[in-house]
Amino acid sequence: MMPYRKKTGFFVLFVFGMTLLTCRTQTGVLSTVYGDNLLQNPSFEENGNSSSAFWKIHNYPGFQFAKDAPEGGGEWSVSLPSNWAPPTVYISQTIPTPSNVRDFQFSFWANNQVTGSYGKVIGIYPDTTQTLVEVRTTAEEKWKQYVRTFQLPTPTPDSLRVELWAAPTEIARIITLYDVVALRGVE
Ligand SMILES: [Ca+2]
Numbered sequence: 485m486m487p488y489r490k491k492t493g494f495f496v497l498f499v500f501g502m503t504l505l506t507c508r509t510q511t512g513v514l515s516t517v518y519g520d521n522l523l524q525n526p527s528f529e530e531n532g533n534s535s536s537a538f539w540k541i542h543n544y545p546g547f548q549f550a551k552d553a554p555e556g557g558g559e560w561s562v563s564l565p566s567n568w569a570p571p572t573v574y575i576s577q578t579i580p581t582p583s584n585v586r587d588f589q590f591s592f593w594a595n596n597q598v599t600g601s602y603g604k605v606i607g608i609y610p611d612t613t614q615t616l617v618e619v620r621t622t623a624e625e626k627w628k629q630y631v632r633t634f635q636l637p638t639p640t641p642d643s644l645r646v647e648l649w650a651a652p653t654e655i656a657r658i659i660t661l662y663d664v665v666a667l668r669g670v671e
Pocket of ligand 1: 528559
C-alpha cells in the first residue's frame with residue numbers, strides 16, 4: 485500500500501497537470517492565433533515564452549529556439565541545427581485530414597544561411613506515405629515567406645504531416661530558423 489500522503493501528492497500533481505492541459509486547450513492560445521490555420525502552435529511560443537507544444541523533433545535530443553522572428557511572428561522561432569549532410573534533423577506535426585477540403589495552402593517563414601532546408605506536407609495512409617508538396621528554401625540574409633498550394637490526391641490520406649527540415653551542410657554547424665507555419669484549406 486502506498487502511504488496516504490504519497491497518494492495525495494500524486495493526485496494533486498495529476499489534477500494540476502490536467503488543469504494545465506485543459507487551460508491550454510480552452511484558451512486556444514496556441515491554436516487560434518492565426519485564424520483558420522489547421523496547425524497547433526504555429527509560432528512556437530505561448531504567452532511570451534518559446535514552446536514546442538504539439539511538435540515533435542526527430543534525430544535530435546531536444547528543441548532549440550531563437551529570440552528572432554519575422555514580422556507578425558511574435559518573439560520566438562524554432563531553431564534546427566545542421567551538423568552533417570544529408571540533413572537528418574526535422575520537426576513534425578500530424579493532423580487528421582479535414583473532410584470536405586481538397587485544396588490547401590502550405591506556408592512558412594524561414595531564415596537560413598545556406599540553400600536547401602525545406603518544408604513538406606506528407607499524406608499518411610494505413611500502409612504507406614506520399615509527399616504532397618515540398619518547398620525548398622533559398623539562402624537569405626533575413627526572413628522570407630514561402631507559400632505553395634496543393635491538392636489532395638485520391639484516395640484521400642487519413643492524416644497530413646507537416647515536416648520542417650534542417651539544411652544540409654558539410655562545412656560548419658549552421659542553423660535554420662522556422663516560424664509561423666500554416667496549413668489552410670482554400671476555396
Ligand atoms: Ca514565433
